[in-house]
Amino acid sequence: MSLFKEFFKGFYDENPVFRLALGLCPALAVSNSVQNAVGMGAAATFVLLCSNFIVSLIRKGVPKKIRIPIYIVVIATFVTIVDLAMAGFAPDLHKSLGIFVPLIVVNCVILGRAEAFAGKNNVLYSLFDGLGMGIGFTLALTVVGVVRELLGDGKLWGIPIMGANFEPVLLFILPPGAFLTLGLFLGLFNWIDSRMKK
């Protein structure tokens, strides 16, 4: 077990969205543009980092039976911080992410890392794990966001790049496009995995 490994496992091997199928609600809901995807990813990464830090710090004093409520309160505290900070500094982003900012509380990636990793490992490892997982989550959202914004709107980060003759496939911005894009990505990663094993 090395720090390097803990950091990079979230990128591909244990990518929360593509490999573990966690945190799917925000991955579908806010990936309609790259800006939203990166904003959500950054917010979730901050919460993940902070909650992993606190949870690993208090892990010896937490009674086993009530650990989940304690983790949830820790996470909810940081989500409230993010919520208020975002409303103050990036009101546009806060508005377009809507209720998915407070819903970071029930993002299973964060509770999942607290339960599976931070509750069992020391502070340093937990920080690297949280950061790596957060970046992996952001990457996954961004990849889906790039495909959806490019096909559905002909833009990237709000800048038109597909040329004037491009007819946007509206479906990709609408809810069905999220399901289809993510489904195909999950299939693609399964396929790559089975090829690599051969």
Next chain:
Amino acid sequence: MEFQNLMIIAISAIFINNFVLTRFLGICPYIGVSKNLDSAVGMGFAVVFVMTLASMATWLIDTFLLRPTSSNIFYIIFNAKEPPDLLYLKTIAFILVIASLVQFVEMVIQKMSPALYRSLGIYLPLITTNCAILGVTLLNLDNAYSFIESIVHGFAAGIGFTLALLLMAGIRERLELAPIPNAMRGIPIAFIMAGLMSIAFLGFSGLKIG
């Protein structure tokens, strides 16, 4: 008029803004528990139950504890100069309410109806982290629904979730036998199916009511 208004809220929560297929809330149980029809029914009922109760409880908490009005309990008890604005605590307050509500419901059902408890059993604890529950309570708040409206919205949202879950479970039971490329088996094909169902539900968005 009141009744018509409630019907509009119910229909739009079930069909037009279906929680799973249009709002993307509760995707994890939707994909996780839709492998067979029996468990989908159990999960669906548990969600309807908890959503209705959670809507009720969080409305009361919001109105009497968090909102800066003259009926705020802290204002009345502590005789403060002006009502405290505690709305920034809503995320923490709501998630705690939902978690304890789920625990409470679990204990009550276990005592009152062991048969129901056995069929819902494992799905109840899972509901705490179902984002559809927290989602419905936050939406009640955003839309400034009244007490009755909140309950109807919570109940209808649960029905909408159950509807999507049952449809999906029915399809997935048959997909088991279908010739599907290996890489797409399981979760990926479930997402493609959800996409197709979502296209079908998009048709409801043309519905004009009210």
